[in-house]
Structures are given as structure tokens and as C-alpha cells.
Amino acid sequence: MDLNALPNGDSTEIGERGINLSGGQKARVAIARAMYRKGTDVLILDDPLSAVDPHVAHAIFDKCIVGMAGDQTRLLVLNSHYDLLPHADYILVMSEGVMIAAGTFAEVVAQFPDLGLNNDLLVDNEEKTVVEAGVVSDDIEAILDVSEDKQEPIDIATSIETKENKNQDTTTAGKLVQSEDRVRGAVSTRVYKTYFDESGFNGIVVFVVLVLVYCIGQANRTVVDWWPGHWARTLKRHAESIAYSSTGLGMWYLGLIVLCSVLTMIRALMMIETCVRTSQNLHDELFRRVLNAPITRYFDVTPMGRILNRFSNDLDQMDSILPQEYQILFQNVSMALGSLVVSAFASYWIGVSYIPIFFIFLWTGEHFKKTSCEIKRLEGVTRTPVYNLFGETLSGLATIRAFRMEDNFSARNREVVDTNTNLYLTYWCSSRWLATRLDLLSVVIIFIVTLYLVSTKGQVGAMTSGISLTYSLMLTSVVQWVMRAVDRTDNAMTSVERLLYFRQIESEVDTGKTVAELLTEEKQSMGTAPRSWPSRGSIRFDQLCLRYRPELPLVLKGVDMDVAAGEKV
Numbered sequence: 370m371d372l373n374a375l376p377n378g379d380s381t382e383i384g385e386r387g388i389n390l391s392g393g394q395k396a397r398v399a400i401a402r403a404m405y406r407k408g409t410d411v412l413i414l415d416d417p418l419s420a421v422d423p424h425v426a427h428a429i430f431d432k433c434i435v436g437m438a439g440d441q442t443r444l445l446v447l448n449s450h451y452d453l454l455p456h457a458d459y460i461l462v463m464s465e466g467v468m469i470a471a472g473t474f475a476e477v478v479a480q481f482p483d484l485g486l487n488n489d490l491l492v493d494n495e496e497k498t499v500v501e502a503g504v505v506s507d508d509i510e511a512i513l514d515v516s517e518d519k520q521e522p523i524d525i526a527t528s529i530e531t532k533e534n535k536n537q538d539t540t541t542a543g544k545l546v547q548s549e550d551r552v553r554g555a556v557s558t559r560v561y562k563t564y565f566d567e568s569g570f571n572g573i574v575v576f577v578v579l580v581l582v583y584c585i586g587q588a589n590r591t592v593v594d595w596w597p598g599h600w601a602r603t604l605k606r607h608a609e610s611i612a613y614s615s616t617g618l619g620m621w622y623l624g625l626i627v628l629c630s631v632l633t634m635i636r637a638l639m640m641i642e643t644c645v646r647t648s649q650n651l652h653d654e655l656f657r658r659v660l661n662a663p664i665t666r667y668f669d670v671t672p673m674g675r676i677l678n679r680f681s682n683d684l685d686q687m688d689s690i691l692p693q694e695y696q697i698l699f700q701n702v703s704m705a706l707g708s709l710v711v712s713a714f715a716s717y718w719i720g721v722s723y724i725p726i727f728f729i730f731l732w733t734g735e736h737f738k739k740t741s742c743e744i745k746r747l748e749g750v751t752r753t754p755v756y757n758l759f760g761e762t763l764s765g766l767a768t769i770r771a772f773r774m775e776d777n778f779s780a781r782n783r784e785v786v787d788t789n790t791n792l793y794l795t796y797w798c799s800s801r802w803l804a805t806r807l808d809l810l811s812v813v814i815i816f817i818v819t820l821y822l823v824s825t826k827g828q829v830g831a832m833t834s835g836i837s838l839t840y841s842l843m844l845t846s847v848v849q850w851v852m853r854a855v856d857r858t859d860n861a862m863t864s865v866e867r868l869l870y871f872r873q874i875e876s877e878v879d880t881g882k883t884v885a886e887l888l889t890e891e892k893q894s895m896g897t898a899p900r901s902w903p904s905r906g907s908i909r910f911d912q913l914c915l916r917y918r919p920e921l922p923l924v925l926k927g928v929d930m931d932v933a934a935g936e937k938v
Contacts, residue, residue, distance in 0.1 A: 396420040400429060404437050406772050412438050416446040418453075426450045555742055556862045564865050567647040567654075575643060579699060582639060586632040587703035591711060593625045594839075640699065644692035652684065655868055661876040665917045674756030679867055682752060686864035694861050698854035705851050708844040722817050730810060734852050737803045738859055741796060745860040748792040749867060754785040796860075803856065807849040814844055905934035 383390060390398065396417045403412055414434065418426040430453055434443060447453065454460060460477045462470035470480050565572030600618045659676065662668065709723055762769065762778055769778055913928040932938055 391420075393421045393425065397425075397429065400433055402768075402772065404433055410442060412441045412443045414443065414445045416448050418450050419448050423450065426453070430456075555738060556859050556866055560862055560866050560869065563869060564647055564651075564862070565643070567650045568643045569646055569650065579636070579639060579643065582632070582636045583699045583703040584706065586629070586636050587707045589625065589629045589632055591707045593622075593629050596622050596625060636699075637696070640696050641692065644695065648688045651687070651865075651868065655871040656680075658871045658874050658876060662874045663877050666919075667874055669917070672753065672757050674758075674760055675753045677760075678749070678753045678756050679871070681756075683749065683864035683867050686861050687868065691858070691861045691865070694854055694858040697850060698858050701847050701850040701854055705844060705847045708847060722821075723814070726810060726814060726817075730807075730848065730852065733803070733806055733810070734855060737799065737852075738856055741799055741803075741856055742859060742863060744792055744796045744799065745863050748789060748796060749863065751785070751789040751792055755782075755789055758782055758785055800853070800856070803852060804849060807852055811844065811846075811848055814848075815842060907934050908932040 396419075400414070400417050403414070418429065421429065427450075430450075434445065435456065445457070454477070455474045457474060460470075460472065460474060461468055462477060462481065470477050561576075562572040565575045568575050596618075600615075600622065603618060604615060659680075758778075758781060762782070769775060908930075909932070910928055910930040913925055913930070914923050915925040916923045
């Protein structure tokens with residue numbers, strides 16, 4: 370009956386903790402699970418019939434407890450349906466945790482006559498019980514015969530459906546939990562702008578200011594590298610001039626070093642402050658969104674593991690990883706620009722030769738980013754089942770151990786962890802692919818600069834040649850770090866992209882009045898009221914209609930109810 374009543378038969382999706390099942394259905398699911406484990410000698414049933422009506426209780430008792438489990442020792446706890454007691458071989462009567470009677474039904478009834486009052490109704494209830502049996506396929510019998518030693522996952526191809534659902538698509542009917550969202554393609558510029566907007570200022574302005582500060586710092590660093598050569602050349606040309614003393618040039622050099630250190634600290638503090646403000650503001654906003662999310666339209670259809678995944682791993686990516694990646698990205702981009710400018714300063718042709726290589730770098734990075742972003746998103750999506758299974762296992766440890774399903778759940782855990790780990794390993798292997806190609810391009814740059822300086826011997830100054838070659842060698846590692854930083858920043862921004870999904874959550878907007886406002890209005894309408902008012906209260910419902918979600922049918926239709934003061938419902 371339950372399978373026929375469900376939207377998609379036994380393929381209906383049940384939410385976390387059975388949110389779309391009634392209390393009676395949950396009890397019957399628990400009994401069905403017990404019936405599937407035919408290999409056990411003892412069956413303990415902790416009051417499973419209290420949540421069902423008498424007709425269903427008798428059907429379950431006859432077909433399952435007495436019928437299918439007839440060859441097992443059954444320990445049944447009852448808080449109701451005492452008319453089933455005559456079937457028991459031995460009865461224990463408990464009161465407040467103490468056994469007050471024990472024996473056969475006749476012996477217990479002699480001490481407690483009230484337990485036998487419903488015995489005369491037993492026969493009538495059994496005759497009136499009508500059980501609309503569903504389709505009991507051979508698959509069910511096969512499952513019941515499975516040995517307890519073989520705990521392999523079982524797939525049932527046949528689904529029990531109602532007549533109305535037989536023509537429906539079984540992949541969509543009965544769908545409850547929403548599939549996890551996953552954006553495809555590169556991370557949009559809107560995500561980057563939103564991230565910097567959360568700092569409290571315009572995102573574009575913040576980005577431009579950070580770029581300028583890092584470029585100014587790198588320019589100062591380049592001047593510091595250039596100054597010793599200028600110092601030596603100046604002293605050689607003006608050896609006898611007091612205006613160009615070694616002490617004066619040395620003080621200038623010291624001032625440039627101090628300025629470089631100050632600029633380095635300023636840009637680091639600006640980056641840290643920006644990222645901290647962004648993370649705090651975005652976390653607070655998204656946390657409020659989740660707290661204000663409707664229970665039936667969000668929490669009932671969203672696995673808790675998905676929320677934990679985003680507020681743990683994705684938030685950690687934004688708080689810890691992303692600031693480091695931005696720091697590395699801005700620093701290495703400014704160093705790469707400085708290296709290119711200095712190398713090109715030695716000769717116009719060196720700068721021209723960088724143009725095609727620069728486009729090759731861009732093409733390689735874009736080609737790699739298309740793959741790496743998708744792998745990173747898939748790695749984040751496949752992490753959610755790990756959290757879900759972990760939470761389900763913790764909450765159901767007693768059930769798992771009772772049914773001896775430890776091996777089954779261990780196999781499921783290995784499967785979801787392997788899937789996530791495979792994608793994690795694939796991402797880092799693809800990073801090695803990028804590093805190899807960037808090394809080749811860097812070698813080309815060194816070869817071009819060295820070849821030009823050797824071929825133009827005497828035309829370029831020794832100081833300029835030395836700085837150009839030094840910075841071209843630096844460029845080999847800097848360019849790799851730039852491309853890796855771009856890739857890692859883009860991948861870390863996928864976590865921000867996943868967190869921004871919480872902005873799309875519908876919030877419960879309370880357009881009514883608060884309790885304090887209602888009490889104030891009531892006092893004003895009453896004129897003078899004692900300070901202890903209201904000392905008694907009552908609740909009244911007139912034609913109350915409620916549904917769990919907008920697309921679902923009404924579960925309460927026109928309910929009229931009065932709850933008097935001091936009354937318990």
C-alpha cells in the first residue's frame with residue numbers, strides 16, 4: 370500500500386531523515402528493513418506498531434512479524450494494540466523501568482484484567498482487516514534469500530508503481546533532493562567583481578589600486594637592482610667631483626632599499642585587508658541567507674552535506690588559499706612586467722621578439738584553464754557525497770551495526786572517496802602538463818636574449834646586458850608562477866562561485882508584525898492595562914490551510930481550532 374501511494378513507487382526519493390514520510394510510513398520502512406535480513410536468529414522490534422492504526426497493525430503483525438519472521442525469535446515491545454498479546458509465548462509487563470509481571474497471557478491477564486478487554490475484538494479485527502497487497506515480485510523473494518555473509522550492494526531493476534505513474538519518467542517522478550549546481554566554462558568576470566565589491570568599495574577601483582601599488586613596488590625594486598651599476602659608472606666618470614661622492618650615492622641606495630621595503634609592506638597589508646574584509650562580509654551575508662532560508666523549500670530538498678561542504682572547504686579556500694594566490698599573482702605579474710621592460714630596454718628587437726611568445730603563453734594558459742576549471746568544479750561537486758555519507762553513517766551507526774552492513778557502507782565510502790580523489794589527482798597531474806610547456810617557452814626566451822646580446826657584442830653596455838640577462842633568467846621562473854597563479858586563482862574562485870549560489874536562496878520575508886508590536890497595539894486599544902498583561906493567552910485558527918511547498922497540495926484544509934489558555938495540545 371505504501372509503495373502504491375508513493376509518487377514513484379519504490380523509486381521515490383526519500384529525503385534526509387525521511388522528511389517526506391509520515392510517522393507510520395517510517396515505522397513500516399523500519400519493519401521492512403528488518404524483514405530483508407532473514408539470516409538473523411533474534412529480531413528486536415521496539416514498539417514499531419504505535420505509529421499505525423489497528424487495521425495496519427494487524428496486517429503487519431500477521432504478514433510480517435508472525436508470517437515472514439516466523440522462524441526467528443521475536444522480541445516485540447508494545448505500548449498499544451494489546452489485543453495482540455494472546456499471540457505471545459511469554460509476556461513481560463514493565464512500569465517506570467521496573468518489571469511488575471511476567472508469564473503467559475493467561476497469567477498476566479489474571480493480574481491485569483484490563484489487558485484482556487480487547488481480546489474479544491481480536492477475531493473481528495482480523496476478519497475486517499483488508500490489506501491491498503502490492504505487486505510482490507520475484508525480486509523481493511530473491512532479496513530475502515540473500516545470505517547474511519554476502520553484503521554486496523543490491524540493485525533492483527523493477528519498480529513498483531501506481532497505474533497513474535507507469536507512463537511517467539521514473540527519473541523525474543518523486544524527485545525531492547535538488548541536483549547540485551555546477552557552472553560550466555571559465556569563471557566569469559562578474560564573480561571577480563563581486564568578490565572585490567565585498568571589500569566595501571567598488572571592485573574595479575580596488576583591483577586597479579592593487580595593481581598600481583604592486584607595479585610601483587616592482588618599479589622601485591628594478592631601480593634598486595639598477596642603482597649599483599649606476600653607482601659604479603658615476604664614480605668612474607666623476608671620480609674627482611664632490612657632488613658625486615660615494616657616501617651620497619650610498620645614501621640614495623639605502624633610501625631606495627628602505628622605500629622598497631615600505632612599499633612591499635604596504636601592498637601586502639592592502640592585500641590582506643582587502644581579502645579579510647571580503648571574506649568576512651561575504652561569510653556574514655551568506656550565513657544570514659542560509660539562516661533565513663525556508664525550511665520546506667530549501668533545507669528539505671538540500672542535503673546537509675552540500676551545505677557543510679560549501680561552508681567548510683569552499684569557505685576555507687576563500688579565507689586561506691585565495692589571499693595567498695592573489696598575493697602570488699599580483700607579485701609575479703608585476704615582476705614579469707618589470708622583467709619584460711628591462712629586457713626590452715636593452716634592445717627594441719628583444720621587445721619585439723617577446724610579442725609572439727606572449728601570445729603563445731596566453732593560448733597555452735587559456736587552453737589549460739578550460740580543463741582545469743572543470744576538473745576543479747567536479748572535484749568540489751564530488752566532495753559533497755563524502756560529507757553526505759559521513760553524516761548519514763554517524764546518524765545511523767546503530768542501524769548499520771544491527772543489520773551488519775558495515776562492509777556495505779565501507780565499500781560505498783571507498784567509492785565516493787575514490788571518485789573525489791581521482792579528480793583531485795587529475796587536477797595536479799594536469800598542472801604538471803602546464804609546467805612542462807611553460808619551461809619550454811621560458812627556455813626560448815633565454816635563448817633569444819642570450820643570442821642577441823652575444824651577436825651585438827660591444828653595442829649594448831655591460832650593465833644593461835647584465836641586467837637584461839639576469840631579468841630574462843628571472844622571467845623563466847616568474848612566467849611559470851604567473852601562469853600557475855592565474856590557474857590556481859581561477860580555480861580558487863570556483864569556490865567563491867559556489868558560495869555565491871547562496872545569494873540565490875529564497876529568503877523568508879516576514880511582512881507581518883512582531884509580537885512586541887502586536888502587544889503594544891493591543892495595550893493601546895485597551896487603554897490602561899496592568900504591567901503583567903497578558904497573563905493568559907489563547908490561540909484561534911479560522912479556516913487554516915497549509916502546504917509544505919508552493920507546488921505541493923494542501924495538507925491542512927480549512928482547519929478551525931481554538932486552544933484555550935493553559936490547554937495543552
